[in-house]
Amino acid sequence: MQREELFRKISMENDRKMVLLVLDGLGGLPVNGKTELETAHTPNLDLLAAESELGLSHPIAPGITPGSGPAHLSLFGYDPLKYEIGRGILEALGVGIAVESRSVAVRGNFATLANGVITDRRAGRIPTAQNREIVALLSERIKMIDDAEVRLYSGEEHRFVLVLTADGLSDQLTDADPEATGLPLKYAQAKNEQAAKTARIVNRFIDRLTSELAGQLPANTCLLRGFAKYPAIPSMGELFKLKAAAIAVYPMYKGLAQLVGMEILETGRSIQDQAATLKQHYADFDFFFLHVKKTDSYGEDGDFAHKVAVIEEFDHWLPEILELTPDVLVVTGDHSTPALMKGHSWHPNPVLLKSAFQRIMPAGRRTPGRAAVVAQRSKFCETACARGVLGHFNALDVLPLMMANALKLKKYGA
Amino acid sequence: MQREELFRKISMENDRKMVLLVLDGLGGLPVNGKTELETAHTPNLDLLAAESELGLSHPIAPGITPGSGPAHLSLFGYDPLKYEIGRGILEALGVGIAVESRSVAVRGNFATLANGVITDRRAGRIPTAQNREIVALLSERIKMIDDAEVRLYSGEEHRFVLVLTADGLSDQLTDADPEATGLPLKYAQAKNEQAAKTARIVNRFIDRLTSELAGQLPANTCLLRGFAKYPAIPSMGELFKLKAAAIAVYPMYKGLAQLVGMEILETGRSIQDQAATLKQHYADFDFFFLHVKKTDSYGEDGDFAHKVAVIEEFDHWLPEILELTPDVLVVTGDHSTPALMKGHSWHPNPVLLKSAFQRIMPAGRRTPGRAAVVAQRSKFCETACARGVLGHFNALDVLPLMMANALKLKKYGA
Numbered sequence: 001m002q003r004e005e006l007f008r009k010i011s012m013e014n015d016r017k018m019v020l021l022v023l024d025g026l027g028g029l030p031v032n033g034k035t036e037l038e039t040a041h042t043p044n045l046d047l048l049a050a051e052s053e054l055g056l057s058h059p060i061a062p063g064i065t066p067g068s069g070p071a072h073l074s075l076f077g078y079d080p081l082k083y084e085i086g087r088g089i090l091e092a093l094g095v096g097i098a099v100e101s102r103s104v105a106v107r108g109n110f111a112t113l114a115n116g117v118i119t120d121r122r123a124g125r126i127p128t129a130q131n132r133e134i135v136a137l138l139s140e141r142i143k144m145i146d147d148a149e150v151r152l153y154s155g156e157e158h159r160f161v162l163v164l165t166a167d168g169l170s171d172q173l174t175d176a177d178p179e180a181t182g183l184p185l186k187y188a189q190a191k192n193e194q195a196a197k198t199a200r201i202v203n204r205f206i207d208r209l210t211s212e213l214a215g216q217l218p219a220n221t222c223l224l225r226g227f228a229k230y231p232a233i234p235s236m237g238e239l240f241k242l243k244a245a246a247i248a249v250y251p252m253y254k255g256l257a258q259l260v261g262m263e264i265l266e267t268g269r270s271i272q273d274q275a276a277t278l279k280q281h282y283a284d285f286d287f288f289f290l291h292v293k294k295t296d297s298y299g300e301d302g303d304f305a306h307k308v309a310v311i312e313e314f315d316h317w318l319p320e321i322l323e324l325t326p327d328v329l330v331v332t333g334d335h336s337t338p339a340l341m342k343g344h345s346w347h348p349n350p351v352l353l354k355s356a357f358q359r360i361m362p363a364g365r366r367t368p369g370r371a372a373v374v375a376q377r378s379k380f381c382e383t384a385c386a387r388g389v390l391g392h393f394n395a396l397d398v399l400p401l402m403m404a405n406a407l408k409l410k411k412y413g414a
Numbered sequence: 415m416q417r418e419e420l421f422r423k424i425s426m427e428n429d430r431k432m433v434l435l436v437l438d439g440l441g442g443l444p445v446n447g448k449t450e451l452e453t454a455h456t457p458n459l460d461l462l463a464a465e466s467e468l469g470l471s472h473p474i475a476p477g478i479t480p481g482s483g484p485a486h487l488s489l490f491g492y493d494p495l496k497y498e499i500g501r502g503i504l505e506a507l508g509v510g511i512a513v514e515s516r517s518v519a520v521r522g523n524f525a526t527l528a529n530g531v532i533t534d535r536r537a538g539r540i541p542t543a544q545n546r547e548i549v550a551l552l553s554e555r556i557k558m559i560d561d562a563e564v565r566l567y568s569g570e571e572h573r574f575v576l577v578l579t580a581d582g583l584s585d586q587l588t589d590a591d592p593e594a595t596g597l598p599l600k601y602a603q604a605k606n607e608q609a610a611k612t613a614r615i616v617n618r619f620i621d622r623l624t625s626e627l628a629g630q631l632p633a634n635t636c637l638l639r640g641f642a643k644y645p646a647i648p649s650m651g652e653l654f655k656l657k658a659a660a661i662a663v664y665p666m667y668k669g670l671a672q673l674v675g676m677e678i679l680e681t682g683r684s685i686q687d688q689a690a691t692l693k694q695h696y697a698d699f700d701f702f703f704l705h706v707k708k709t710d711s712y713g714e715d716g717d718f719a720h721k722v723a724v725i726e727e728f729d730h731w732l733p734e735i736l737e738l739t740p741d742v743l744v745v746t747g748d749h750s751t752p753a754l755m756k757g758h759s760w761h762p763n764p765v766l767l768k769s770a771f772q773r774i775m776p777a778g779r780r781t782p783g784r785a786a787v788v789a790q791r792s793k794f795c796e797t798a799c800a801r802g803v804l805g806h807f808n809a810l811d812v813l814p815l816m817m818a819n820a821l822k823l824k825k826y827g828a
């Protein structure tokens with residue numbers, strides 16, 4: 001039996017509530033002897049850790065550094081090597097574009113064409129405001145190509161996203177990008193027969209855009225990369241029988257949550273706002289994904305101190321969430337983003353799981369003999385998690401573990 | 415996406431150096447309370463362990479005892495359940511025979527035929543010197559059968575290896591071995607249509623050999639077992655973009671390394687020689703596999719004390735290697751060979767990994783708060799590894815972890 005078939009078969013609904021708190025890029029590496037998590041003053045997390053099961057999870061596999069897309073799919077219970085999310089779709093999700101299953105999304109650059117060759121692949125990194133003006137103009141003038149609806153969205157500087165929607169579109173196209181300056185415009189090529197129609201539409205779009213922008217230097221043509229269809233992915237409702245909601249601030253995470261069928265809850269920008277949103281909708285769903293972005297952002301910047309501060313801010317508001325006493329609570333990251341590395345890394349995620357069915361004694365029932373053991377674990381950090389009772393496992397198993405602890409998985413076999 | 419497709423996609427070259435030090439059969443079991451590794455006086459390894467990530471790796475899967483072939487494939491990053499190396503090929507590698515992709519290799523026994531039946535399947539275990547004489551004679555007389563080139567190589571006593579090379583050969587043949595005395599010569603049978611040609615050639619070889627050796631008792635015929643083609647396996651260059659070199663003494667390990675595209679470096683027989691070879695070629699490759707055989711040999715003999723002595727010898731020369739300050743260093747075994755069991759076992763391998771991106775602080779940067787933790791880890795042994803931050807993982811993930819730490823793996827997805 002395949003994994004997904006198993007979950008379709010054994011998952012079941014009940015009233016128990018599960019809360020998945022994801023601090024993006026949470027895991028780190030030591031600087032002056034301690035990781036970000038070890039450095040942060042986190043009395044609430046530490047108290048919780050002493051009463052929870054701890055472990056480490058690999059987002060994809062040992063040694064593999066994931067992007068946010070695959071890392072979140074894994075946390076949501078979807079094999080990220082099975083469901084690849086194309087660059088164009090991620091970009092669309094990132095700017096908050098709703099994409100439907102018939103659509104193809106692709107990343108665009110405005111570029112400079114002179115004397116028949118591309119002289120700047122980024123059109124001199126035009127200001128974002130100028131980009132918006134150009135996109136507004138083009139949106140007015142290019143609404144359809146053949147039977148395909150054309151939608152354009154501004155990104156930062158020279159970047160935009162193109163979404164084509166029609167029946168029978170394919171993403172099996174080569175990039176329309178010469179990849180170097182001094183070369184002529186490059187058109188997309190169909191990789192197979194089924195993609196011929198899409199290639200024709202895409203190349204007509206390039207010609208139309210270039211003709212509309214004639215003379216408008218430096219942005220007078222475009223390059224298109226990363227054609228991607230919206231992946232056909234079963235919803236969390238279908239696969240796990242969950243009524244799931246997402247409380248996220250950044251568009252890409254809302255998009256990823258939407259991709260697996262979560263309802264996106266309106267929320268404010270602070271962790272306090274997000275906790276309030278969780279409280280407000282607590283009765284309406286049985287699975288909540290709450291996403292904190294800034295741990296990752298500061299990690300990417302190499303800003304150890306601010307990453308520590310976001311962890312501390314999260315710790316400060318944690319009691320608001322604990323007050324709801326969810327049946328199963330997980331605190332984890334999607335991947336590590338050590339400030340030391342200024343980027344995502346392969347190091348496994350710290351995982352904390354609290355439920356009524358755990359192998360660690362809650363503090364209230366602590367016995368004298370166990371005091372030392374508990375004391376050793378009373379910090380939520382990479383080192384404690386490396387030695388935790390959950391061991392080291394794949395992040396793909398986080399959701400099944402949560403569901404098991406929420407008694408939402410029936411026995412397999414008799 | 416399949417595992418290999420992933421690595422083809424995300425692996426990349428850079429200047430960082432990786433060194434994989436394999437002590438064959440390193441892991442052990444306690445005798446008088448301590449394993450071989452725990453008994454050995456290893457000040458250099460222990461110092462290194464205090465500054466490294468530790469863990470345990472399963473060569474194949476928990477409970478599975480591997481041969482050297484699959485155990486090494488796993489360490490080289492190749493799934494040993496996907497790439498099966500036939501017995502004939504391993505035998506050929508073991509006696510240092512270069513085999514090409516068109517060849518079929520097979521193990522042979524000289525045997526005794528009398529009154530139409532096999533009376534001794536090992537020809538009275540003839541002396542190796544006599545074997546060499548017979549093989550020299552046959553090599554002179556049987557050079558081709560049909561379009562197949564015939565090569566014969568002496569093994570110990572009654573054993574030899576036959577390598578046939580021609581286009582269109584197959585290893586899908588049943589063994590040419592009656593498996594008991596008192597039965598007539600048995601010919602190989604093709605398991606499918608494609609193997610018919612090979613079966614014809616093999617059986618003509620048996621007849622030719624039997625006719626050449628007529629009257630030469632006790633070695634007057636042969637049995638052939640374990641037909642095997644050279645496995646089609648992508649090189650480490652193709653799959654991982656590595657320029658890899660092997661520093662091994664025993665033919666089988668050189669053969670295994672060659673199988674995955676490593677360059678085999680000439681070296682002497684001692685660990686000191688091997689360390690010198692590593693130094694000498696350090697500039698020319700980005701991955702080095704250095705293989706120490708005798709830990710396994712003494713383990714197989716049940717010779718606990720000598721296995722300990724080899725570990726101590728390795729420890730003595732380790733600083734020569736550390737002096738090179740490789741970007742990523744791993745010390746591990748391919749499988750366990752507890753002297754107590756006088757053979758390979760399923761117990762996972764101790765693994766030590768040192769890099770700049772580890773979650774354990776190097777001693778120089780050790781802080782008072784972490785001293786206790788580090789002290790706990792300051793012995794390289796099975797027990798410390800069982801509690802190490804790397805956890806328990808599959809040996810197939812050793813190479814990806816090394817590559818990650820050498821920053822040779824790009825991010826998967828965005």
